[in-house]
Amino acid sequence: MQTISAPLFEGQLIRLTPVDHEADPETVAAWTHNDEFMRLYSPQPVRPLTVEQVKKKFEQIDKEMDEDNNLFHFAIRPHDEQRLIGEARLQWIEWTNGNAWVKLGIPNPQDRHHGYGSEALRLLMRFAFRELNLYRLTISLPEYNARAIAFFEKAGFIVEVRRREAINRMGRRWDLIDMGILLPEWEARHAS
Amino acid sequence: MLHSPETPLLRGKLVRLCAVDAETLSKGFHKWSSNSEYARLLDSGPARPFSQKAIKGFIEKELQKDDPNLFFFAIRTIDGDRLIGETGFDGIRWNQADTFIGIGIGEQEFWGKGYGTEAMQLMLRFAFTEINLHRVSLTVFEYNERAIQSYLKCGFQHEGRWRQYILREGRRWDILEMGILRETWMQAQEMEKNS
Numbered sequence: 019m020q021t022i023s024a025p026l027f028e029g030q031l032i033r034l035t036p037v038d039h040e041a042d043p044e045t046v047a048a049w050t051h052n053d054e055f056m057r058l059y060s061p062q063p064v065r066p067l068t069v070e071q072v073k074k075k076f077e078q079i080d081k082e083m084d085e086d087n088n089l090f091h092f093a094i095r096p097h098d099e100q101r102l103i104g105e106a107r108l109q110w111i112e113w114t115n116g117n118a119w120v121k122l123g124i125p126n127p128q129d130r131h132h133g134y135g136s137e138a139l140r141l142l143m144r145f146a147f148r149e150l151n152l153y154r155l156t157i158s159l160p161e162y163n164a165r166a167i168a169f170f171e172k173a174g175f176i177v178e179v180r181r182r183e184a185i186n187r188m189g190r191r192w193d194l195i196d197m198g199i200l201l202p203e204w205e206a207r208h209a210s
Numbered sequence: 211m212l213h214s215p216e217t218p219l220l221r222g223k224l225v226r227l228c229a230v231d232a233e234t235l236s237k238g239f240h241k242w243s244s245n246s247e248y249a250r251l252l253d254s255g256p257a258r259p260f261s262q263k264a265i266k267g268f269i270e271k272e273l274q275k276d277d278p279n280l281f282f283f284a285i286r287t288i289d290g291d292r293l294i295g296e297t298g299f300d301g302i303r304w305n306q307a308d309t310f311i312g313i314g315i316g317e318q319e320f321w322g323k324g325y326g327t328e329a330m331q332l333m334l335r336f337a338f339t340e341i342n343l344h345r346v347s348l349t350v351f352e353y354n355e356r357a358i359q360s361y362l363k364c365g366f367q368h369e370g371r372w373r374q375y376i377l378r379e380g381r382r383w384d385i386l387e388m389g390i391l392r393e394t395w396m397q398a399q400e401m402e403k404n405s
Contacts, residue, residue: 061305062305112254112255115376116377117372153382154372154373154374156372177370179369179370179372179387181308181345182345182369182389183344183345183391184306184308184389185308186305196370198372
């Protein structure tokens with residue numbers, strides 16, 4: 019059992035922070051131009067955005083977090099730097115059943131393989147299970163994102179659903195994979 | 211050719227799909243939402259009775275958007291023209307040609323008699339031959355045996371389950387994921403035609 023003083027948002031390598039409405043939009047606008055990342059990250063059509071459009075999106079995120087009470091959106095930054103390297107979200111939270119959907123992205127290749135993503139997911143899960151008191155987390159991934167599927171499997175997520183041919187990309191059909199982790203499974207692996 | 215243009219799209223033997231009229235549907239939904247069993251079969255959110263005014267406001271707001279991507283129908287009986295339920299596509303992803311579908315027969319005396327199954331069959335024909343989707347997805351709760359049987363009859367296949375997703379009556383229940391592909395549906399139509 020951790021104590022109350024154990025930090026929720028600070029890891030060894032990265033921290034989970036709010037968005038920075040001034041500095042972040044430029045970085046996020048650049049992400050939306052990274053088509054390789056965007057196709058791994060979302061089933062929605064790739065759509066490059068201007069800095070202004072991203073600023074509006076950030077306002078929507080604030081509004082949603084405030085009014086709907088079912089979203090937590092974090093910016094991921096290296097522990098000792100201000101720069102933005104990714105985002106981590108718990109969304110579509112259903113309080114009565116204790117569920118949320120996870121989104122986690124580290125878009126730039128130079129920020130991968132440093133353990134940033136693993137630590138961000140570790141913090142996000144601890145926040146979900148030990149602060150929000152949720153019971154299960156779900157993530158949805160296209161089958162061509164094998165790296166992410168392996169990443170979440172390593173963290174304890176189990177493949178639960180295979181929605182056949184739900185994605186049409188690069189001229190062929192791909193399955194959409196849902197993975198889930200339950201509180202007792204997380205506790206058995208991570209709660210030490 | 212599988213069907214001719216004269217094959218009715220919105221009409222079966224038992225039911226037909228109609229435009230949603232805010233006044234009529236809100237009356238129906240107000241009544242149906244007071245039936246907790248129905249509410250718990252339909253939605254994972256808390257069951258709660260809605261006032262007719264609240265529902266009407268919600269439906270009117272939806273209809274005012276005049277959204278060309280909204281396909282949301284009232285289900286009415288052919289015999290007696292009674293409003294018995296509602297159905298709609300939820301979250302169509304046009305680039306992926308995939309959608310979720312929702313369906314509910316609110317009038318309990320019409321449960322288990324093929325009305326919902328036929329409404330679903332009409333919706334599938336609409337999905338595959340009018341708006342030309344590649345697949346249709348749905349979720350159903352593991353305690354909703356009747357719905358699962360109906361979906362299997364329509365050609366849906368099990369694709370997995372979100373384990374222990376719903377907490378009700380002191381225990382956890384899975385949500386089942388089901389899907390049907392256009393190709394599977396077309397083959398079934400051919401077989402029916404040739405039998």
